[in-house]
Amino acid sequence: MSTCYPKKAANLASRVLKGEAIIMNPVDSSLFSLNETATAIWEAADGRTTLQEIVEREVCPRFEIDSESALRDAEEVVHALAEHSILLVSEEPADE
């Protein structure tokens, strides 16, 4: 999964308040609140950056965590967000 490209789903409402993202999916009115680590992943999920790059660039330095543990946690976060259709995961980078 580390080579996957996570991307925010279209048409979601989202805002980062004091470092933590809130997300509303208008399709089913589900509301999510992400912690700071998940928010860092969410913000960087542009569909063109691999999860491994996101973890190394955004998570490890900011939260002082080793890359192996961070990647494992990040994969869980991405999996959970993808299950709720607020993050899309692809094996190929998205078009510009």
Added chain:
Amino acid sequence: MSSLMESLNRRALDAGIPLGVHIDLTWRCNERCIHCYLDHEDSAELTLDELCHLLDSLAEAGVFFLTLSGGEIFLRKDLEQIVAHARACSFDIKLKTNALLIGPEQAAWILRHGVHQVQVSIYSHRPEVHDGITKVRGSLDRSIAAIARLRALGVRVVIACVLMKQNTGDFEGVKQLAADLGAEFTLDPTITPHLNDYGSLLELNIPREDLVSLFHNQALTGSTDICLPPAPVDDDILDGTPCSAGHTSCYISPHGDVWPCVQFPLASGNVRESSFLDIWTGSVQLREVRGIRARDLTTCSGCGHVGTCSRCPGLAFMEGSMYGPSTTDCEKSFARTGIPSANMMKRSSASASRESLVHIQL
């Protein structure tokens, strides 16, 4: 309210973030509802450029919930561009409309831009009653057709029914209509006073006996616990704030005026003269509103209902003072519990004194 929403509101309150903003895009309207509190004046509305700039500022300030209302918003030819910009700013978008102008094209872009909810005003399931209130023949049929169009695309629709003397018996019919259309239903028994003529619409309010039966209708309220006498008032209640207006939410008029709420017309700044964030953080008026605690209220602080009353500070403001009571909400507290409010007792006693004085003169 979900615990996540409660936590979100608390975080916004602690951080001074305007979580929700209601913008009236226009006061023009294609209906002439008998209970409308607006003048349909159409001059000097914020332009598309001004609105886009404003939406950017709101996003920067942390606004998440955005309500676009009017007037009738679909009278703005640039509405789709406004909504598209709001989508680009990642707001949770709610539209309030009478839906008369929502055809297939409009319904399609509402879906495409990820609008979370469309709220449509329906006053009765009977055309003669609904059209009698809107003053537009055929308006009920057109609104229903638009709702069906939106629902067919999967757009969430809420039917809002304001109750007044003319339609007081029709809410069950509207509720059923909503169910038939796959829409949600909300009921509001409050007539907002006209912004320029306080008393002119209040006679439309439903009679007290109808209010009593509404509050005791468990199918509507979910529980009759709200009809129990209020718990004793303590310091936590007296240190509480009245509602979110000015604390985590505010209103912006079609001309850029910022008020604490659409129902609280306290001029607090204008986005044509200052940035939204400067108004939100620096307005003397908003700061005063934020400073008000229940213990500061002139009559209500001594009222047993103060902890459970739906007192609207905006209605109180329009009635005379934002520190004073809102008689409409006193009526609701009385209708729920059968216990008169301090304001009602005071008025009744003043009225008795006046009668005594007349007797002496006779």
